[in-house]
Amino acid sequence: MEKTFIGSQLRQLRQSHGETQAQMAKRLGISPAYVNLLESNQRSLSVKVLLSITEIYGVEWRDLLSNEDEKRLPELRAAMRDPIFAGNEPDLLELRAALDHSPRFVARFLQIYDSHRNLTDRLGRGLGQTGADDLLAIAPETAIHNFFRDKENHFADLESRAEDLRARIGGASDDLYASLKRHLRLEHEVSARLVSSTDMPHALREFDDSRAEVRLSETLDHPNRVFQLAHVLGLLAARDIVDDLVASAPIPDEDGQARLAVELVNYFAGALVMPYENFFTLAEASRYDISRLKAAFCTSFEQVSHRLTTLQRAGQRGVPFFLLRIDRAGNVTKRFNATPFTLAEQGGSCPVWNIHAAFDSPGTLFPQLVELPDGGRFLTLSRTADRPALVTSGQTRRLAISLGCASVHSDRVKYADRLTTDASESFARIGITCNVCPRVACSHRAHQPLNVQLRIDANRRGATHHES
Missing domain, CATH: 3.30.450 (Beta-Lactamase)
Structure with a gap:
């Protein structure tokens, strides 16, 4: 077992049970000084103590070892580099200390910072909302993006289900369209057929559950026909995992939940068409040659690019x-x-x-x-x-x-x-948007930035009319 530090998780667990370090030490059969060292990340967790914690406190060892702090560190560093924070930014040791000792405070800070960015963006675009709640509310698209990012764009359960199913379906990638049609027919009694754009002018795919039929637009090319069939199979074969993930997401809006479900099923479809093990191996061997990956899995540039954002499996990170x-x-x-x-x-x-x-x-x-x-x-x-x-x-x-x-x-x-x-x-x-970009004397500037005052001189014409 590699050295594992769980200071913040252990502190939160102890505090949630209303215990002192001495009380926790007594229950675990270790010294209070050792609990203090664990909480301050001066000692790594042993297997024996891990087993004691999971047995006595009834927690999953995966939850205890999940390193949410490491996921938040890049977000915290990016936030600290925002031009709104003047002066010297905290160094890496300070940021790690904040995550170790005040993880809930950091989570709240990042939540406020996201709201600030959202408000600044909306004000800059002049959308005209009148209520503060509307201004600060995170849009469903943003909430979905944040949910995927918090999960590092990787969902292990969907990956596992997709890999198992792809192994059952069998066959080569260039035969996958026929193989998916056969699997849908034999395993789910669902037929699939192509429909002309005249007969289906406003949709690329329609799944009629009552008639057990998938209709695909003839305008779809081969990679997208395969992907749409894989999406339908995801609706049928991974619905339980998708429902659990949607229920766990901090998205109260029903439309947002429905959109999240679609994105998760799309994730499953990509994992089915490009199974993790094979895709990761070729990506590493080819040094992320997108053309090689497209040819090997009979997919499109966009499908390969999207799949490359998901290679975050523990032990096989791309x-x-x-x-x-x-x-x-x-x-x-x-x-x-x-x-x-x-x-x-x-x-x-x-x-x-x-x-x-x-x-x-x-x-x-x-x-x-x-x-x-x-x-x-x-x-x-x-x-x-x-x-x-x-x-x-x-x-x-x-x-x-x-x-x-x-x-x-x-x-x-x-x-x-x-x-x-x-x-x-x-x-x-480059910048993100002109509204918040602090770069001075940019010849491409289209807007006056909200957070920087540009110099205006009637006697001088600068690169743009926003500054002299």
Whole structure:
């Protein structure tokens, strides 16, 4: 057993039972001094004491060993780098001390900080809400994003169920469409068929439970036909896990819960089409070559990119990626995050970031090194992805996707080989949105920032009309 420290968890457990350190020590058969050392993380937990705690206090050892503090540390560091906090930021030791000794205080602080960011963003966009509750309320999309991020974009139970089911279905990836149709018919008595866009003009997939039938739009390409069948199978084979996860999420809104359920079933579908063990092994061996992964699993660029954000299994952790998808107007249509990178919630992401340039060269992958105002540095990979068009309108449903990771992981990703990751001038200085970006003299500025006063001089014309 590796050295394991449970100071904050043990303190919370003791306090929840209204006990002193001496009382807990007596129940566990150890000295009060040893309890004090455990709580201050000066001693690691032994197997014997762990077993005693789980037996006497009736707690699951997984809950006791779950390291929520490590998950919150990147969030806390990112928050402390916000320009609203003037002066020297706390160092890593101070932040770890706060997590060790005041984890509930840190959780409340991060909750307030999220509300602050949400309020600042809404005020900056001028949405016109009149009530304070409306301004501070977290949107369902944000709550879902936070739930996935708190889970590190990884759901072990869904992964396990998907892997077991994929093994039962068998067959190669290029035969998966037929294999899923056969499995749905034999195991669930559900038939699947393609329907013309004339007969189903407003949907890509319809599952009629009463008729035990799945109808797929003929506008779907092969990877998306497979994914939609996998989604339906998730509705049938993983509903219990999805329901439990939705019930555990801090999302009281029914519409938000329904949307979360959809995202969790989508997660299951991705795990079924790209099973963790095989996908992770090839990702590591190919240095995250997206083209190799697409070919091996017969999937799309977007499906592979999304799957790469989920590789956080204990003992088999991949590079922690984030994913952002935008339309031509810059509206965010999808975001998932396993990194400290702060993703724009509603749109208006920085034009210096080449995710926007991807629209100029469809299908071309654009690697870029970027630096945020807080000093965080990242490798990003941006490319377009075409969506199925339901109605012929003369316009393509083209979106842009950016997949990214912290620059410290760039040596593990083949696309960084041609970039100079150790030179400061190699990093493009980007922001999140103009409304809150503190960068001065940016030639792309479109808005006066809320938290920085830019100098205006009638005798001088600067790069933009927002500053002289």
